[in-house]
Amino acid sequence: MEQRNNKPVVHLISKPDNMLKTIYTACRTCYSADYPINIYESVDDEEKMLKLIKRVIGSGHYSTIEHIQVSFAISNVSRACTHQLVRHRHMSFSQKSQRYVKEKGQFDYIIPPTIDKNPELREKFINFMAQVSDQYQEFVDAGIPAEDARFVLPNAAASSLVTSLNLRELIHLANLRLCTRAQYEIRMMVKAMCDALTAEEPWLKDYLVPKCERLGFCDEDKSCGRKITQAELFAKAGI
Ligand SMILES: Cc1cc2nc3c(=O)[nH]c(=O)nc-3n(C[C@H](O)[C@H](O)[C@H](O)COP(=O)(O)OP(=O)(O)OC[C@H]3O[C@@H](n4cnc5c(N)ncnc54)[C@H](O)[C@@H]3O)c2cc1C
Numbered sequence: 001m002e003q004r005n006n007k008p009v010v011h012l013i014s015k016p017d018n019m020l021k022t023i024y025t026a027c028r029t030c031y032s033a034d035y036p037i038n039i040y041e042s043v044d045d046e047e048k049m050l051k052l053i054k055r056v057i058g059s060g061h062y063s064t065i066e067h068i069q070v071s072f073a074i075s076n077v078s079r080a081c082t083h084q085l086v087r088h089r090h091m092s093f094s095q096k097s098q099r100y101v102k103e104k105g106q107f108d109y110i111i112p113p114t115i116d117k118n119p120e121l122r123e124k125f126i127n128f129m130a131q132v133s134d135q136y137q138e139f140v141d142a143g144i145p146a147e148d149a150r151f152v153l154p155n156a157a158a159s160s161l162v163t164s165l166n167l168r169e170l171i172h173l174a175n176l177r178l179c180t181r182a183q184y185e186i187r188m189m190v191k192a193m194c195d196a197l198t199a200e201e202p203w204l205k206d207y208l209v210p211k212c213e214r215l216g217f218c219d220e221d222k223s224c225g226r227k228i229t230q231a232e233l234f235a236k237a238g239i
Contacts, residue, residue: 005076006076006110006111006112006113006116007076007188007192008074008075008076008077008081008185008188008189008192009074009075009076010072010073010074010189010192010193010196011072011073011074011196012070012071012072012193012196012197012200013071013072013073013162014069014070014071014164015068015069015070015071015197015200015201016068016069019068019201020046020049020050020053020203021040021043021049022040022067022068023049023053023064023065023067023068023167024039024043024049024052024053025039025040025043026063026064026065026067027052027053027056027061027064028043028052030056030061030064050203053203054203054206057207062168063168065166065167065168065171066166066167066168067166068166068167069164069165069166069167070164070165070166070167070170070197071162071163071164072162072163072164072193072196073160073162074160074161074162074163074189074193075158075159075160075161076108076110076158076160077110077158077159077160077161077185077189078109078110078155078156078157078158078159078185079153079154079155079156079157079158079159080110080155080156080183080185081110081159081183081185081186081189082095082159082161083155084177084183084186085161085163085186085189088165088169088172088173090165090166090168090169090172091163091164091165091169091173092163092164092165093161093162093163094161094162094163095159095160095161096159096160096161098146098147098150098153098157099145099146099147099150100146101146102140102146102149103133103136103137103140103146103153105133105137106129106130106133107129107132107133107136107153107157107158108157108158109129109154109156109157109158110156110158110185111125111126111156112156112184112185113184125156129154129156132152132153132154135152136149136150136152136153139152167204170193170194170197170208171207171208173190173193174190174193174194174207174208174209174210175209175210175211175214176211177190178190178191178194178208178209178210179210179211179212179220180210180224180226181220181222181224194208210226212226212227213227215227217229217230217232217233218230
């Protein structure tokens with residue numbers, strides 16, 4: 001049986017080395033008579049920086065973490081997944097174009113696990129992708145531009161992109177897309193983005209979590225049961 005890797009491939013390609021110092025300087029500047037450059041150049045104590053940073057983030061003063069920009073190189077994700085990602089308006093994207101890049105032979109595609117684990121349905125899925133590929137190729141061979149031939153390509157077609165975002169938006173993205181209500185593939189992709197960053201910046205683990213972890217309750221209509229729902233919480237408090 002053909003083996004496919006249906007997992008997103010995610011690499012952190014850029015992050016500032018002086019992340020903590022930058023955020024600390026932004027936070028401290030708000031409460032200090034000193035010049036920001038003096039604050040930046042005089043601080044080196046990680047524990048001291050983290051103490052203030054966590055207090056400031058905890059009180060919702062999020063502009064301080066907008067100074068940190070990170071970039072990821074992502075591949076092996078479906079267009080269904082990237083379509084959801086690009087809904088986030090504070091992210092920057094450079095995605096492989098289906099206009100400029102003509103598919104040659106069978107295009108890469110992602111098989112969702114629910115179909116992948118069922119041999120009969122998996123075979124149907126693969127056969128269908130082959131049919132789509134043949135049709136796409138027929139259009140291209142007939143001189144149809146790739147930007148029009150691509151109209152037959154499915155949501156399953158694999159894509160690649162580079163994306164950049166600031167830390168505030170990454171926390172927001174994680175809070176929404178690590179929630180079990182999010183689609184499985186974007187959840188895997190965002191988890192891989194968070195893991196890549198927390199491997200280098202472990203202090204971010206407390207923030208790059210599903211929103212219920214930060215809220216202390218679930219505000220979704222249908223809860224997975226991980227946390228008490230908002231309605232249950234209100235009922236408990238007699239509100
Ligand atoms: C589980 C799940 C299911 C979803 N289902 C659907 C669906 O069925 N259909 C659908 O169309 N979408 C759906 N979405 C996408 C969703 O509606 C949002 O478009 C997407 O999650 C981006 O979130 P956002 O707007 O909070 O974030 P971002 O675009 O990343 O913006 C971050 C924050 O900036 C602020 N902001 C940004 N732009 C504006 C603005 N113009 N005005 C005011 N404030 C702004 C908001 O506070 C926002 O939360 C779904 C998302 C999730 C997580």
